[in-house]
Amino acid sequence: MLQEMISKTVVMEAAEQFKHVLPCNDENIQLMKKALILYRQDSVYRVKALDGQTASAYVQDVVPVKVTIDLSAVTKSSCSCPSKKICRHVLAVYLYLYAQYERLGTFTEYWKEQRQSLDRQLLVNQLRRKPDEGVQTLEGWVRFFKSEFSLWEQQTPKGQQTMQYLYYGYYSALKKRTPTEPELKKIYQIHAALATWLAMHTLIEKGRIDPEKDFYSLNPYVEQLMDTIYGSIDELKTYALSFALDPFLEKTPGVVRELLLKEDIFQYERLRVFGEIWSALLARPKWLKEELDVLQQLNGSPEIQFGRLHLEFLLKNDDVMFEQADTFSPDILPYMFQWLGIMTAKKDWKRLKKWYEHLEPLVEGFCKLDKPYRDIRDVLSEFFLFLGDYSKNANDEHLYERYCKKCLPYTFTEYSHFLYSRKRFIEWMEIHSLVGFTIAEIGQNALKDIAAEAPEALLPSYHREISELIEQRNRSAYNEAVSYLKKLRTFYRKLKKQDVWKRYMEQLTARHKRLRAFQEELKKGKLIDGES
Missing domain, CATH: 1.25.40 (Serine Threonine Protein Phosphatase 5, Tetratricopeptide repeat)
Structure with missing residues (x-):
């Protein structure tokens, strides 16, 4: 039996892993709901223990999928669905296993504790530190970002210093300090996203995040940060940027450069963000030349080379x-x-x-x-x-x-x-033949258009196709060849080249006179008479 192969202790300990791998955020709440629906609809079946820590099962979703769940390391579990992360099917199988020993409500309550605890801590932080009064400055924002990150590091266990916790803990705290003025709000949102991205690199440098192993779990959060940056830039474009923003914009190059100078991971995304911010917000000749001078002094990494080229482009x-x-x-x-x-x-x-x-x-x-x-x-x-x-x-x-x-x-x-589109049908047929298209693989509408406009374009393909069919030496191929020959005859008549058609048929029948079945098909198709 399942309970004899896999112990309750193993199943319960896996709950702790799921709690860390799938933090209780909005995205994962939806994932949990889908998994619960699958479990409650009895969609999990043929559950089989493979050893003391792994089991296989099938889940009936839109199509059936096969799941292999590893309770010793749940991230190593696999599913035949396209998802590259822990999916609803793996989670549904775990819920099935958990329900063999405990009520599911115990697991979901335990899982939700994480979010409740985080929300309480964020609230305490906000109450403890009131927003700064007075003039807003970029230097003040950067100091706040750094102090908030230090506080987050102190309060977050090393095992939980992941991108998920950074995004929903640290980044959420930054967003709650967003200014209310529309233009300032958008500049702040850009810098808060940049600060979170840079914080991710800090965790990588400290060995808390493995850039290769954790790449796919990092990717959705980086995409969300990029969406925030692009969205804020798009909204700023709707304003005639006031000179009051200059103190913020003048010091933005240093922050953007810091992201540019990071290495390896998300190179394409970092270059895109660098380019977009400079193109949309900082493209003043004076600032461009000053930044170009700075980058000229640095070693020529691919990122720096791109940065120089982008500034030259804007100039x-x-x-x-x-x-x-x-x-x-x-x-x-x-x-x-x-x-x-x-x-x-x-x-x-x-x-x-x-x-x-x-x-x-x-x-x-x-x-x-x-x-x-x-x-x-x-x-x-x-x-x-x-x-x-x-x-x-x-x-x-x-x-x-x-x-x-x-x-x-x-x-x-x-x-x-x-x-x-330019009705150059002869060349069109040539490139189709070049990549191996047969007549049957070319759409009927296209064949009709070409037959009406330029039937001569079809002749080489039909001749080639007929020869290949005859070489197959079977009755069905001969029958298909005869149908192509009839179409070929129509094209020659339309082109008023009946004499060419006649010579072709004489040569074809003479060349294949020993193929009795082919000759019979030609007679049935009335392409030759019975005495030929």
Whole structure:
């Protein structure tokens, strides 16, 4: 029996793990509700103990999934569903096991204690420290952020110093001190998010968070911080920023630079935030030149190199960037989308023309990188959205087509659409044949359009398909070949090339005269007479 294989002690101790791995926040409350529904609907079945600490089970959800739960380390549990984190299915199986020994209410109450305790402590902190009176300054905010982090570290056990606790404890405390003035509020929200991001790196440096092991658990919180930063910037754009914000903005570069100089983890996200803040809030020539001077003095890490390039871009020193283009690794391509996006939004087609002319070798190099097909395809797909916007507005189809050709096969979709929309059907059929499309795999609507506009474009594909079917040497293939031959005959009649069709059929029947079954199918299809 299950109880004989897995002891109550093992199951109860796992509750402590779930309490830490799934802190009682809004997201995990919804997860717990879904797991409870699955359990109460008897969706957990075929539960089998594998040893004293692991069990397997099936959960009937939209589709059945298989779960293997490890009670000694619940994060190592697995589920056949797509989720990469602990999912509702794993949790539902645990609830099933827990219910074998205790009522579920005991577990859920124990789990909720964590949130109640945290909420009480946050309330005590707020009551103990009243908001500062008087003038708000960025220096004052930074002092508050640092003191609040020190207090959070003191009050949070080392085992609980995770990103979840940082976000719902430390960051929540920062948000409660948000100023009420609209513009100041948005600047504060940006800096509170940056402070939390930097605090995460502090925990990494202290060994409390493992950047590789914990990457997927960190990712959703970093995304939420980015959403806050971007959302605040978007709202600030609706204001004509007053000079009263200058003291805050003048000192913001130092904070943004601190995030830029962090290493390894979330590099792409850090560069995006650096670029967005400088582009939207700090793009004054004086500030740009001062920051560029600072970065020129620092060692040339990839982050610093990007920072310099971004400032040169905002200063419109494109020639300086193009001079360095030969030294760029093709890996930089996705980081350039921020710049392409800015120029596209401003409809600066003249500037973009020079950019696209200089980017060709870099894009070609990116296509040759030793990366999975999907990784290269995803980046080029985004690049061609920008390029397509430029091509349409600048009426520069030649450049767009040149890129399409150089980036094949990754740009098959874009080039196919380009050729089809311009009714260049012969070339359209050629690239489909190049990547191995058969007649049957080409949509009927497309075949009808081509047959009406340019039937000659279909001839090579039909000839090739007929030959391959005959080579299969079976009755069903012969039958399909005959149906293609009838369509081919129609195309030759439409093109008024009956003499070519006649010679082709004479050669075809002579070449395959020993294939009796094929000859019979030709007669049935009335492509040859009975005496031939």
